[in-house]
Amino acid sequence: MKKIFFGFFILPLLWLQVQGVTIASPEIAQIQVESDRAPITVLDRLFTDSAPDEKWFDPLFLEEISLTDIGKILEQIRQTLGTYQTVREAEDGYLLVFEQGSVPVQIRLNREGRIIYLLFQPPIGNQILSWEEIVRQLREFSGEVSFLALEDGQTIAHLQSDRPLAVGSAFKLAVLAALKQEINQGNFAWDEVVKLKSQWQSLPSGMLQDWREGFPITVHTLATLMISLSDNTATDALIALLGRETVEAFSARNRPFLTTREAFILKNPDNQRFLQQYRAGNEAEKRRILAAARSASLPQVNIFSGNPVAVDVEWFFSSRELCQLMAEVGDLPLMSVNPGIVNPKMWERVSFKGGSEPGVLNFTTQLTDRKGRRYCLALTWNDDRPLDEIRLLMVYRSAIAALQGN
Helix, strand or coil: CCCEEECCEEECCCCCCCCCEEEECCCCCCCCCCCCCHHHHHHHHHHHCCCCCHHHECHHHHHHCCHHHHHHHHHHHHHHHCCEEEEEEECCEEEEEECCEEEEEEEEECCCCCEEEEEECCCEECCCCCHHHHHHHHHCCCCEEEEEEEECCEEEEEECCCCCEECHHHHHHHHHHHHHHHHHCCCCCCCCEEECCHHHCCCCCCCHHHCCCCCEEEHHHHHHHHHHCCCHHHHHHHHHHHCHHHHHCCCCCCCCCCCHHHHHHHHCHHHHHHHHHHHHCCHHHHHHHHHHCCCCCCCCHHHHCCCCCCCCCCCEECHHHHHHHHHHHCCCHHHHCCCCCCCHHHCCEEEEEEEEECCEEEEEEEEECCCCCEEEEEEEEECCCCCCHHHHHHHHHHHHHHHHCC
């Protein structure tokens, strides 16, 4: 696996789906480091030497990611957070301290002191920002931003919260809401078993794209994989089982409601004819084009590792709509399997779904505190160029910190 996946599409530098940037060789935690100081020394060297050296990494590690990409990740952290200052031990690993913030990090070394596992978690700003300052910073982002913070359904802060933007895999909240409705009406059951079909196969993220046809799997497992791993094949399976029109009832704007496979096919440079026809067509014509393109080829995943690709072929929701969907499904236990960038120990309950492709990034989180107050934070950024994911993470974490200070 040369690239690192997030949500519906691929980001070339950061995997943010679970906690942060994860880079690891297949054999991870079998070897204990003899010296407690060794990880600190190695981390310090990553940010004080001019460039990473292959001698610092286990060979299996470098089969997963190149030195060039490692260097880009380190440079992106420096550009966002300023001058590196020091590294110190933390509760769950180590803390890299920079001029404008800190980065929690986990690292494991082999017996020779070479890196076999490296996890950069979302950065932490040096200051707790006011809501006014958070909104001010978001106004400075290029492109378009939609942001909403709610407390028990009441608006705390917002910026273009009713503006629909492309949200990547966050659209899967609508699929889950439709599934919950159908289960409540007795049309499906969580423990119902279905068999995987080849026509549901999509591209990563996820794991089901590699499973054989006919493999039995429960509806609950499909939903859990769709949300926690943003599994695209699981998503397309649920859309097929529910029926496109059932999902469309939860999003009048997105008609026809695309499967991930259909979106990938339309974005494939080899399928330009279908893309042009789809763009020019009305709703009925688009449905006919999708039927005609059903057997067209999927692209190589590396086409999503650079600049935005046909971002008009997407799913469009406002921040307010995402919070409404989260209110429908946030109490489902599967919504808490992946807490996103939030520390679940700080909250009574965390429900999360995000999404991205080049030029698109979203985080949507529902939080319940120890006093029973319920919050929703939805933040989407669209631009016609690759996004500074770390910059958006800094602002989003500031918003979470502002909620904790309530």
